[in-house]
């Protein structure tokens with residue numbers, strides 16, 4: 001049965017905490033089994049308000065992102081935000097992809113530029129394509145009424161950006177083009193996020209900004225996305241050493257404390273990068289429920 005999703009912009013207007021989790025489209029059968037098992041556990045134990053699913057390098061996951069987005073929506077009943085990048089697609093193809101999502105009952109898109117292909121340092125748009133995420137937001141706004149559009153924000157500044165000021169300037173351009181909310185790259189130091197939000201607000205960006213958090217599994221993994229690991233977290237990981245259980249506990253505890261601290265400061269929407277595994281995210285949510293910060297069970 002094809003289910004019709006609701007715009008995430010509407011969900012974010014609720015007064016209670018909002019939790020989202022991010023999946024990626026699996027490459028093979030084993031990965032396929034993993035994502036459905038995780039989706040089951042997430043539905044049973046985490047009750048996210050919405051989920052997102054990434055779009056791979058060079059548009060290589062176009063079909064897989066669509067297939068798994070549909071499974072998550074129609075078989076698991078999630079509100080789903082498929083990601084889409086400008087990489088490797090003409091404007092006509094991007095319109096076609098979004099139209100196919102619309103026809104299948106989706107009304108949310110995470111609009112991204114994407115990264116240059118492996119081995120290349122500079123992003124080159126498709127000859128008939130779009131150079132920046134801002135242009136994709138505009139394309140969606142001009143052609144697809146009723147969509148909620150998420151865009152990416154970078155508390156530690158996008159690696160290609162000439163300066164933090166320039167990065168915020170271009171972020172504001174995405175907001176002005178019609179973004180409904182910002183989801184951030186992951187970070188482990190809440191001070192960086194708070195300072196980023198303060199700067200966005202001072203530039204007049206008043207849309208929801210959702211912090212992106214990932215229970216850390218190792219400092220090496222975290223550094224792929226995040227430059228700054230706080231010394232306290234480094235030390236805790238070092239102390240845990242090669243003990244997987246101790247390392248897992250450090251990861252769960254740090255993310256729990258990040259969310260609790262941000263909730264205490266008035267933030268209410270949180271995005272968890274789960275890498276298609278449910279265990280650590282479910283444990284973070286359990287702790288938030290035990291501390292009274294989240295209510296138990298599904299909330300509709």
Ligand SMILES: Cc1cc2nc3c(=O)[nH]c(=O)nc-3n(C[C@H](O)[C@H](O)[C@H](O)COP(=O)(O)OP(=O)(O)OC[C@H]3O[C@@H](n4cnc5c(N)ncnc54)[C@H](O)[C@@H]3O)c2cc1C
Nearest residue numbers: 054055083112113114132133152158160161167170184185
């Ligand atoms: C929440 C989140 C989800 C993501 N999901 C995916 C995914 O599913 N698939 C994937 O491949 N990647 C994903 N990414 C990674 C993302 O594609 C890369 O970080 C990419 O390098 C930048 O994408 P963007 O949408 O932020 O680009 P943009 O907003 O277009 O910015 C890219 C760079 O260009 C600069 N810039 C913007 N506009 C201009 C302009 N007019 N002139 C000059 N410079 C400009 C910006 O400051 C920035 O340095 C995700 C990132 C985040 C934070």
